[in-house]
Amino acid sequence: MAAAVRGAEELELLERLLGLPGGNKYGVQGERKVPVLQTNNGPGLRGLMTIAAHLVRQARKDQLLGSTAEEKAVVQQWLEYRVTRVNGGSSKEDTRTILKDLNMHLEDKVYLAGNIFTLADILMYYGLHHIMVDLTVQEKEKYLNVSRWFNHIQHYPGVRQHLSDVVFVKNRLYTNAH
C-alpha cells in the first residue's frame, strides 16, 4: 500500500502549488494528527481546511475557494468530505464508498465544484493519490469518472509535483465494465 500524503507534506505541496515562499513550520496535534500552523501574529491555526484556506488567501488566489456563494459552499462541502471521510476511512469498504460517491458526483462535472478548478480538487487529489496508485485497471475503469477527473487534476500545472504519475488507459479495455 502506498503511503498517504498527509499533514505537513500535503501543506507544503499546496504552498508550492500556490507559489508561496514556504518556510512555515507545521506540527501535528492529538491522536488523529491534526496539522497545526503557528503564525507570528495571533493564535495558531488548526486543521487542514483552515490552514489550506489561509494559504490560499495568503497567495491571493481566493477564486480557488469558489466564486459564487453556491460554489463556496460546494468547495467547503468537499473539503469537509475530504477531512472526515477520506482521512477517516481506511478499510476497503470505506475506499469503495468514497470512490462510488465521487464517481457519481463527477459523472456530469469536470471539477468537484462544477466548472472551475478549486481547492477541493487539489486536496481531494492529494487525499486520494495513495488510493488511486493502487487501483487495478479494472477498478479504474469501474470508477471511470473519478479516473477522468484524477487524470485531469494530476496534469493541472503545478499540482502533482513529486508524486507519482498514475497511468490511465483512455480507450476502453473492458467494454462491459459497469
Next chain:
Amino acid sequence: MAVSGTLYTYPENWRAFKALIAAQYSGARLRVLSAPPHFTFGHTNRSPQFLKKFPLGKVPAFEGDDGFCVFESNAIAYYVSTEELRGSTPEAAAAVLQWVNFADSDVVPPASTWVFPTLGILHYNKQATEVAKEEVRKVLGVLDGHLRTRTFLVGERVSLADISLVCALLWLYKQVLDPAFRGPFGNVTRWFLTCLNQPEFKAVLGEVQLCQRMAQFDAKKFAESQARKEKDKEPPKKGDKGDKEPPKKEKPPRKEEKRPQPEEELDECEQVLAAEPKAKDPFAHLPKSPFVLDEFKRKYSNEDTLSVALPHFWEHFDREGWSLWYCQYRYPEELSQTFMSCNLITGMFQRLDKLRKNAFASVVLFGKDHDSSISGVWVMRGQELAFTLCPDWQVDYESYTWRKLDPDSAECRSLVAEYFTWEGEFRHVGKPFNQGKIFK
C-alpha cells in the same frame, strides 16, 4: 510580440467566436469591425479594397496591424492562438486539426440543416431535417465516446479543438438539443458546459442558455427574412447616402457576382439579417386596443365570412384603436393585363409585410384587360394612415387615393361586407368583380 489586428465579421458570427476565444487565451488584440460605418456585411466585404486583401470576400477575415492578411475562420483562430492551443507536440497538433476538421465536415452541415429553419433563415424540409437529426446523433455519439475518459478533446487542457467544436455546436445546444435529445450524451454536455464556463469562453460568448424545448421551423420568421431579402435586392432609394459615388442608373450586378455556393452556406449568411435588431414598433405609442386582429383573421380564414367573420368583426371592432379606409388606384388607365394588375396588388402586400400585425385588407381588381380598376378596404391600427410611419411602407400608398370611412355609416357597412365577402353589387365601381386579394 502579441498579435494585433482587425477582425472583419458580421455581428454574433460563431465562426468569428473561434478567433475571439483563442485571443482571450493568447492575449492577441483583435479589433472587431462588424457594424456600420466601419463594416457593412454584404457591402464592405464586396468592395474592391476588401477583395484585394481577401479575394473570396468572405468573413471572418483578419488583417494584422503589420499588414498580414488571412481568411478562413480556422486559419485566423490558429494564427491568434498560443502554442498550447495549437497542440505542442506533432501528435497533439494533429489531433487538434482532426477535431477542427471534424467540426467543419461532420458537425456544421447537419447542424445547419437542422437549426437554420428554426431560426427562419432556411426553408424547412422534413426529410432533410430528420436525416440531419440522425447525423447529429451520430456525431454526438462519437464525441461522447471520446469524452467519456477525457476532460477536454486533446490532452488535459483547452485547445483549438475544444474552441472549434464548442462554437460549431453552439447553435445546436441553443436551439434544438433539448434535455431529452442530449440526455444520452452526458459526457458531451459536461465538456460543453465546462468549456462555456471557462472565463475565456465566457468573455466572448456570455451566458449561454441551453435549449429547454426543441425549436421548430418558424414559418413566420422565414417569411420575414425572405421579405427582408427582397427588400435588400431593391435598388437603393434616393437620398440613401452611403455610396460616395455619384448616383448611376444601373445597380451593381450583385446577383451575377455571386459564385454558386452550397445552399447552406448562402443561407447561413442570412443569419445576419435574421439577427438584425428588430425595428422599433411604430405603433408602440398607441394605447392597447380590445380588438384582436389575429382573432378576426382566424375567423375570416377558417369560417364563413358572411355568417361568422363579419358579425365577429362588427361586434369587436374598436373604433378608438382602429380605423377603416377605402382606397382606389389612381391610374386605372395604366392597368392593362389583369395578371400585371394582380402583381401590383401582391407586390404592395409584400412590401407592407411588416404591417400585417396591424392591418387587414381586401383589395379587388375589377373589369377586364385594358378596362379595369383597383380598389379596396383597409382595417388599420390607429387613426392615421400607417404608411407614413415607416419609409418602407410609403412606396405604394401614393399611387392610391385614401378615404377614411365612418364605421357607423351605411356606406361603410356595405363596403366592408362587399369587400370582405367579394360578393355584392359593388355599385360604386361600375365594373364587374374580377379577382380579390386579401392582406392578412
